[in-house]
Amino acid sequence: MHSAFGYIFVMAAVTYLIRMVPLVLLKKEITNTWIKSFLYYVPYVTLAVMTFPAILEATNSLISGAAALIAAVILAYKGKSLIQVAAAACGAVFVLELFL
Amino acid sequence: MNGRKTEFRAGIVDGIPIALGYLAVSFTFGIMAGDAGLTVWEAVVLSLTNLTSAGQFAGLGVIQAGASFAEMALTELVINLRYCLMSCSLSQKLSRDMPFFHRFFMAYGVTDEIFGVSVLRQGTLSPWYSYGLMCAAVPGWTFGTFLGTLSGSLLPQRLLSALGVALYGMFLAVILPPARKNKVLMGIILVSMAASLLFAKLPVLGQISSGFKIIILTVLIAGGAAFLFPVKEETKDA
Numbered sequence: 462m463h464s465a466f467g468y469i470f471v472m473a474a475v476t477y478l479i480r481m482v483p484l485v486l487l488k489k490e491i492t493n494t495w496i497k498s499f500l501y502y503v504p505y506v507t508l509a510v511m512t513f514p515a516i517l518e519a520t521n522s523l524i525s526g527a528a529a530l531i532a533a534v535i536l537a538y539k540g541k542s543l544i545q546v547a548a549a550a551c552g553a554v555f556v557l558e559l560f561l
Numbered sequence: 562m563n564g565r566k567t568e569f570r571a572g573i574v575d576g577i578p579i580a581l582g583y584l585a586v587s588f589t590f591g592i593m594a595g596d597a598g599l600t601v602w603e604a605v606v607l608s609l610t611n612l613t614s615a616g617q618f619a620g621l622g623v624i625q626a627g628a629s630f631a632e633m634a635l636t637e638l639v640i641n642l643r644y645c646l647m648s649c650s651l652s653q654k655l656s657r658d659m660p661f662f663h664r665f666f667m668a669y670g671v672t673d674e675i676f677g678v679s680v681l682r683q684g685t686l687s688p689w690y691s692y693g694l695m696c697a698a699v700p701g702w703t704f705g706t707f708l709g710t711l712s713g714s715l716l717p718q719r720l721l722s723a724l725g726v727a728l729y730g731m732f733l734a735v736i737l738p739p740a741r742k743n744k745v746l747m748g749i750i751l752v753s754m755a756a757s758l759l760f761a762k763l764p765v766l767g768q769i770s771s772g773f774k775i776i777i778l779t780v781l782i783a784g785g786a787a788f789l790f791p792v793k794e795e796t797k798d799a
Contacts, residue, residue, distance in 0.1 A: 465603045471630045472620045473610035475637040476644070481668035483648035488661075491653060498787035500650040504680045505746055506783045507643065508732040509753035510775055511673060514761050516729035521722040533730040537737040543678065547578030550730030555723035 520554050522561055528553040565689045572693015579674045579694065580701025582728030585721050586614050587702045591709020597621045601710045608706035612672055612699065615771055616641045643775045647676040654679070654686040663688040670695040674728055681735050745790045753782050 491497050516533075517526040529550040536546045587608055594604035599621075611617050616637050623633045648671050655664070667688055675694045679686055740746040760766045760774050769777070 465599055465624060466606070467630065468620065468624045468633055469603065469607045469610060471633045472607070472616065472637050475634050476611050476613055476616055476641050477669065479638065479641050480644045480648050480671040481665060483645055484652050484655075484664045484668045484671075487649060487652035490657075494791045495787050497653070498790070498792040499783050500653055501792045502746075502749060502783035502786045503646055503650040503779055504677055505736050505740070505749050506753045506779045506786075507647070507673070507775055508677045508736050509750045510757040510778050512729045512732045513754035514758050516726055519722075519725040519729065521718065525722070526726065529726040529730065530733075533726075533733040534737065537730075537733040538741060540738045540741075541734065543575050543578050543731050543734045546734035547581065547727040547730040550726040550733075551581070551723045554726055555719065558719055558722060 516550075521558055525554040525557045525561065528557050565687070568687040568689040569693040569696075572690040572695075573697050574693075575678055576675075576694040576697025578727050578731045579678070579698040581724055582674065582726075582731065583698055583701040584705040584708075585724035585727065587705030588709040588721060590614070590617055591706040591711070593618065593621055593709075594706065595710045597625050599624070599710070601707065604710040605703055605707050609699070609703045612669065612702060613641055613644075614673075619770075639773065640770060642773075643673075643779070644671050644676075646776065646779060647671050647673075647680070651676060651680050651686070654682075655688075656685040659688060667691050670698070672698070674698065674731065677732060677735050681739065745786065749782060749786050753778060756782065 491500070513530075516530050517523055520526045520529065532553040533546050533550040536549050541549075590608065591604055594607065595601075599607070607617060607620070611620070619636055619640050620633065623636050648668065651667070651671065652664075670691055675691065675698055678694060679691050682690060736746075736750055740750055756778050757774070760769065760778065766774075
């Protein structure tokens with residue numbers, strides 16, 4: 462059994478290195494079309510995978526999670542700002558759960 | 562580089578929903594850290610230095626098990642490997658003229674949320690925009706941990722439940738607008754969500770950790786899309 466701070470240091474070091482190494486090593490612009498396209502698509506896939514179905518399970522009930530999803534999709538599709546979309550999703554959950 | 566202040570301010574504004582979402586998640590983390598026997602001080606330092614949700618939750622389990630440092634390092638490596646992919650993607654958004662040291666500071670803030678918002682910003686990415694995001698998000702993450710460790714019942718469950726969707730709402734606000742004008746992106750988003758649902762529900766695939774699931778699906782879907790629909794220079798920021 463090590464001290465908690467020992468663990469914390471190992472965790473922080475590993476996590477930081479994973480984030481830092483690619484940023485520092487990839488200085489040049491990548492010219493390979495496939496890699497470029499791949500990296501361009503990465504955020505869309507990661508964020509979509511993280512959002513669904515997790516948003517349905519993030520709240521106290523499936524219904525309020527679904528309401529958050531619908532509210533967010535509509536406002537996001539209309540091009541509303543990050544804050545507005547996030548607030549609408551939270552608001553939908555809060556209001557709906559008053560009645561559930 | 563002009564407009565540092567503007568970039569920084571825009572970062573703070575866009576960082577507010579991240580901070581709110583973080584507050585809810587890290588509050589839960591704080592409660593669990595307290596249960597795992599960490600002091601308030603340890604939990605706060607852990608959140609401030611790691612700034613990652615899944616990695617920290619998994620780390621608590623490793624600490625509780627009294628496992629070796631090597632096991633801890635391996636656990637964090639596997640769960641957080643997705644950040645490597647994100648940093649690769651982010652590296653292509655940076656201006657060549659940007660002083661090199663910024664990369665070391667920006668690296669600290671490569672979380673799912675800060676990355677997602679930064680990388681989909683129009684044009685090249687100013688480090689000051691990222692710093693603005695961090696200045697909002699990091700206090701949210703750290704302070705939420707502090708509150709959670711201090712008192713598990715400080716924030717009502719109803720409020721936590723509502724704040725819990727802030728991050729997802731934000732993700733949708735980031736990925737949907739560009740997809741409206743681009744059928745390929747829309748298809749990729751829908752396929753990703755469907756695959757994610759399958760991974761969550763199918764018996765064997767459901768066993769895979771969330772960090773690994775993200776890596777597998779990202780490599781497969783973004784890789785396949787890059788093969789089928791290579792991006793042309795002009796449309797990159799359209």
